[in-house]
Amino acid sequence: MSNSDVDVVVIGGGFSGLFATWKLSHQGLKVRAFDMSKHLGGVWSWNTYPGAQTDSPHETYRFTFDPDFLAEWRYSRKFPPGHEVLQHLNAAADRFNLREKYTLETKVTSAVFDEDTATWVVTTDKGEQVRSRYVVTGLGLVSAPNLPSYPGDDSFAGEKLLTSLWPREGADLRGKRIALIGTGSSGVQIAPILAAQASALTVYQRTPNYISPTGNKELASEDQEVLRPENYGEVARKVAVQPGAFPFELSQGRLALEATPEERERVFEEKWEKGGFSLLYESFDDVATDPVANEYLAEFFRKKIREIVKDPETAASLSPDYPYGSKRPPTSDGFYKAFNEDHVDLVDLRKTPILEVTERGIRTEAGEKEFDIIVYATGFDALTGAYTRMDIVGRDGVVLRDYWLEGPRTYLGTSVHGFPNFFMIAGPQSPFANLPPGAEVAGGWVSDAIGYLRENGLAAMEPSKEAEDGWIDLVESIGASSFSLRASKEANSWFTGSNIEGKAEKFGIFFGGAGDYNARLHEEAAAGFPGFDKRE
Ligand code: NA7
Numbered sequence: 001m002s003n004s005d006v007d008v009v010v011i012g013g014g015f016s017g018l019f020a021t022w023k024l025s026h027q028g029l030k031v032r033a034f035d036m037s038k039h040l041g042g043v044w045s046w047n048t049y050p051g052a053q054t055d056s057p058h059e060t061y062r063f064t065f066d067p068d069f070l071a072e073w074r075y076s077r078k079f080p081p082g083h084e085v086l087q088h089l090n091a092a093a094d095r096f097n098l099r100e101k102y103t104l105e106t107k108v109t110s111a112v113f114d115e116d117t118a119t120w121v122v123t124t125d126k127g128e129q130v131r132s133r134y135v136v137t138g139l140g141l142v143s144a145p146n147l148p149s150y151p152g153d154d155s156f157a158g159e160k161l162l163t164s165l166w167p168r169e170g171a172d173l174r175g176k177r178i179a180l181i182g183t184g185s186s187g188v189q190i191a192p193i194l195a196a197q198a199s200a201l202t203v204y205q206r207t208p209n210y211i212s213p214t215g216n217k218e219l220a221s222e223d224q225e226v227l228r229p230e231n232y233g234e235v236a237r238k239v240a241v242q243p244g245a246f247p248f249e250l251s252q253g254r255l256a257l258e259a260t261p262e263e264r265e266r267v268f269e270e271k272w273e274k275g276g277f278s279l280l281y282e283s284f285d286d287v288a289t290d291p292v293a294n295e296y297l298a299e300f301f302r303k304k305i306r307e308i309v310k311d312p313e314t315a316a317s318l319s320p321d322y323p324y325g326s327k328r329p330p331t332s333d334g335f336y337k338a339f340n341e342d343h344v345d346l347v348d349l350r351k352t353p354i355l356e357v358t359e360r361g362i363r364t365e366a367g368e369k370e371f372d373i374i375v376y377a378t379g380f381d382a383l384t385g386a387y388t389r390m391d392i393v394g395r396d397g398v399v400l401r402d403y404w405l406e407g408p409r410t411y412l413g414t415s416v417h418g419f420p421n422f423f424m425i426a427g428p429q430s431p432f433a434n435l436p437p438g439a440e441v442a443g444g445w446v447s448d449a450i451g452y453l454r455e456n457g458l459a460a461m462e463p464s465k466e467a468e469d470g471w472i473d474l475v476e477s478i479g480a481s482s483f484s485l486r487a488s489k490e491a492n493s494w495f496t497g498s499n500i501e502g503k504a505e506k507f508g509i510f511f512g513g514a515g516d517y518n519a520r521l522h523e524e525a526a527a528g529f530p531g532f533d534k535r536e
Pocket residue numbers: 142146148149163181182183184185186187204205206207328349377378379380491492493494499
């Protein structure tokens with residue numbers, strides 16, 4: 001059944017793509033892999049802005065498939081900086097001979113399914129065509145940059161920088177008048193660094209966020225003990241079942257609704273000090289599920305903002321009014337504090353929207369401000385953008401971009417009806433969770449699916465329409481059943497595509513949690529992939 005140049009084309013050189021390349025090569029498959037970056041490392045090869053770091057703890061933001069590599073490779077900080085994550089990914093590529101499988105600086109422009117041979121024809125921007133039996137994507141959830149357009153965009157005479165396409169050689173920010181647009185994870189990470197270097201910094205905020213301290217710290221050698229094989233089982237056990245794939249306990253055994261005000265304050269304060277996602281996962285079991293408990297937490301944040309930010313009007317603008325968890329909560333050390341500096345100010349775009357970009361700066365109704373640099377930390381056409389920007393053509397000439405016009409349609413976030421032998425790792429309608437563990441679970445599932453096809457002499461499989469419809473209904477109903485997720489739209493969250501003007505608003509994430517999702521993947525594989533139509 002061959003007639004192909006390779007068995008698999010893998011697209012993407014981040015956690016998902018590298019893992020798939022390793023796993024499928026080990027399975028004896030001939031793999032060609034592509035990434036458009038000059039460097040392996042996925043989003044970490046692009047988002048190299050100062051201050052970039054992961055919010056996932058060091059022991060889980062890594063490959064775990066090889067016990068020796070797991071025990072040996074060490075980060076310096078609890079929440080590793082971006083450049084160390086990049087080193088980790090590149091170290092893995094070297095250690096497991098993955099680099100030789102990759103063609104870098106090469107963008108896959110199209111993948112077209114040839115029904116006669118049940119193969120994919122993959123074309124690159126370098127004009128190369130590769131025929132493969134399977135296509136496996138690791139394109140990232142937040143990887144296709146979003147650059148908003150304003151009237152007068154091209155007239156700006158200064159420098160424009162995107163956090164998501166930061167120059168590798170760095171940027172000279174010292175003494176510059178800087179505008180920062182966007183206060184998501186990237187914006188709030190870079191803001192304190194811009195504040196420290198700029199002569200003036202203006203932050204343009206559209207939607208305020210719930211920003212926790214990072215809780216980051218240097219790792220001592222005893223902190224690395226967790227990586228030893230005899231200790232790591234406990235981490236793996238927690239990560240496998242926890243909704244966010246983090247090493248938190250599933251239940252804290254306490255409810256904000258049942259706690260006294262003093263107890264609530266004590267627990268919130270303790271978890272604020274601990275930082276990261278501790279407030280969400282380690283405070284009270286009902287903060288994500290009960291509107292009143294959620295409001296207790298939201299008000300705790302607003303109080304913190306009022307305490308830290310001296311100017312009451314700025315504090316009010318920085319305070320969110322939607323439920324905690326409606327959009328991805330960022331972390332930052334120093335974001336709120338920066339507004340106490342005389343040379344840092346906030347423009348609340350809900351009160352004074354940007355009217356135009358001018359030659360000298362940015363104009364709102366409050367007037368024109370002059371800048372040397374505009375930093376766009378404006379996020380991503382998340383979840384679907386990396387797919388819809390490519391020409392992916394399945395059976396009967398159906399283009400994925402068109403098929404997803406009203407929102408993503410997948411089965412299990414891994415596969416699409418009408419697109420045989422096309423497998424996504426961390427595709428739309430997968431859980432939004434700590435990514436590296438998810439990449440290994442979903443990558444393992446894809447490897448099982450391909451193994452199943454080969455063992456059974458099958459040419460192709462794709463999810464049935466019924467299975468796909470069922471998954472979409474499940475994804476939508478889980479999202480709609482949560483009061484905080486229902487508010488994703490008003491919070492401009494990328495969870496629902498609401499951050500991008502004109503994009504269909506649908507839940508792009510399976511919010512049943514990573515643990516539940518892992519179980520569903522396992523069930524599907526163990527039962528012989530009943531949700532899939534197979535052909536010989
Ligand atoms: P995010 O979290 O999507 O943040 C993007 C920010 O840019 C956010 O504050 C947006 O406001 C703002 N934005 C986007 N478009 C505009 C326009 N047109 N005008 C003004 N402001 C705008 O992206 P990040 O890069 O920070 O983080 C992405 C993920 O990476 C993050 O979730 C982590 O998982 C890691 P909005 O809130 O949409 O109103």
